[in-house]
Amino acid sequence: MPNEVTVASALFACSQLGALLHGESLHGFAIRNGIRLDLVMSTALLDMYAKCGSIWSSRKVFDGMPVRNVFSWSAIIGGFGLQGLCSEALALFDQMKEEQVEPNAVTFVSILSACSHSGELEEGRRRFESMSRDFGIAPEDEHYACMVDLLGRAGLLDEAALLIQGMPAAPGAGVWGALLGACRIHRRVGLAEKAAGELSCWSPISRAPTCCSPMSTLPPE
Numbered sequence: 001m002p003n004e005v006t007v008a009s010a011l012f013a014c015s016q017l018g019a020l021l022h023g024e025s026l027h028g029f030a031i032r033n034g035i036r037l038d039l040v041m042s043t044a045l046l047d048m049y050a051k052c053g054s055i056w057s058s059r060k061v062f063d064g065m066p067v068r069n070v071f072s073w074s075a076i077i078g079g080f081g082l083q084g085l086c087s088e089a090l091a092l093f094d095q096m097k098e099e100q101v102e103p104n105a106v107t108f109v110s111i112l113s114a115c116s117h118s119g120e121l122e123e124g125r126r127r128f129e130s131m132s133r134d135f136g137i138a139p140e141d142e143h144y145a146c147m148v149d150l151l152g153r154a155g156l157l158d159e160a161a162l163l164i165q166g167m168p169a170a171p172g173a174g175v176w177g178a179l180l181g182a183c184r185i186h187r188r189v190g191l192a193e194k195a196a197g198e199l200s201c202w203s204p205i206s207r208a209p210t211c212c213s214p215m216s217t218l219p220p221e
Contacts, residue, residue, distance in 0.1 A: 001033070002029075002033075002035070003035065004035055004036060004038055004040065004041045005040075007026055007029070007030050007035055007041060007044075008040050008041050008044040009044075010026055011023055011026055011041075011044040011045055011047070011048045012044055012047075012048070014026065014048050014052065015044075015047050015048040015050075015051040015052065016051075018051065018052050018053070019052065020048075020049075020052035020053065020054055023045075023048040023049065023052055026048075027045060037065075039065070039067055039068075039069060039072065042061055042062075042064075042065045042072065043069075043071055043072040043075055045061050046058040046059075046061040046062050046065075046072065046075055046076055046079070047075040047079070049061060049079070050075060050076065050078065050079025050080075050082065050083075051079065051082065053083070055079050055080060055082075055083045055085070058076060058079050059076065062076045068099075068101070069101070070101055070102065070103065070104050070106075070107060071106070073092070073093075073096045073101055073103075073107065074103075074104070074106045074107040074109075074110050075110075076092060077089045077092050077093055077096075077107065077110040077111060077114065078109070078110035078113060078114070080092065080114060081110055081111070081113045081114025081115075081117055081118075082113070082114075082117065083117075084117045084118050085114075085118075086114045086115055086117070086118035086120050086123070089110070089111065089114035090111070090114070090123065093107070093111055102135070103135060103137075104137070105137050105140060105142075105143070108127065108128075108131050108135075108137060108143060109142045109143060109146065111127050112124055112127060112128060112143055112146035112147060112150070113146050115127065115146075115150055116146050116147075116149045116150040116153065119150075119153055119154065120150075121150060121151070121154050121156075124146070124147065124150045125147075128143065128147055131143065141169075141171070141172040141174055141175060142174060144163065144164070144167055144171065144175050145172070145174035145175045145177070145178045146178075147160075147163060148160045148163060148164065148175055148178040148179050148182070149178040149181070149182070151163065151182075152178060152179060152181065152182020152183075152185070152186075153182065153185075155186055157179070157182055157183065157186060157188050157191060160178075160179055160182065161179070161191065164179065171198070173199060176195045176198045176199040177195075177199060179191070179195040180192055180195040180196055180199060183195060
C-alpha cells in the first residue's frame with residue numbers, strides 16, 4: 001500500500017508535468033485510503049495544484065494546514081506568483097513574517113519571480129535589497145536571474161547589464177538566458193550576441209562555463 005512518501009513523490013511528478021487530473025486523482029486516492037495529510041504531503045499537494053494552474057485549490061489546501069513551514073509558505077507564494085497574482089503573493093509573504101516564519105533563499109526566488117511575472121519593478125527592487133539587508137541572505141544565481149528578467153521586461157537592459165557585471169560570482173545560464181530573452185524583445189542586437197555567446201559556453205552537465213572567460217564588460221549600444 002502506498003504511503004505518504006509515495007503519494008508525495010507522485011504528486012511532485014504531476015507538478016512537473018502539469019498533470020492536474022492525475023494530481024486530483026492522487027488527492028482522492030489519499031482521502032479514500034486514509035493517508036494522512038502531514039506537512040510534507042500537504043506541501044506536495046498545494047505545490048501540485050499551484051503549478052498545474054489550480055491556484056485556489058492550492059490556497060484551500062494551504063489554509064487547511066494546521067502547521068506550515070518555510071517550504072509550504074514558499075510553495076504557495078510561488079504559486080500565486082506563477083499566476084501573475086503578485087499582490088496576493090506579497091500579502092502572503094507579509095503574513096508569513098507576521099507568523100514569525102523566517103524566509104529563506106527559496107522564498108525570495110518565489111517573491112522575485114512573482115514581481116517579475118507581474119512587472120512590479122519597484123517592489124522587486126525593494127525585496128531584492130531586503131534579502132541581504134534584513135535577512136542576511138546572499139543573492140544567488142536564481143535571484144539575479146529573476147532581477148535581470150524583471151529589469152529586462154521593463155526595458156532597462158543597461159541596468160540589467162550593470163547588475164550582471166556586479167555579481168560576485170560568474171553568472172549562470174539562467175542569468176544569461178534572461179538577458180537574451182529581454183534583448184530579443186527590445187532588439188538589442190549587440191548585447192544579445194554577448195549573452196548568446198556566454199550562454200553557448202555554459203555546460204548543462206557541470207553547470208559551469210566551459211569556453212568563455214568571465215564577463216568583464218558588456219558592449220554599449
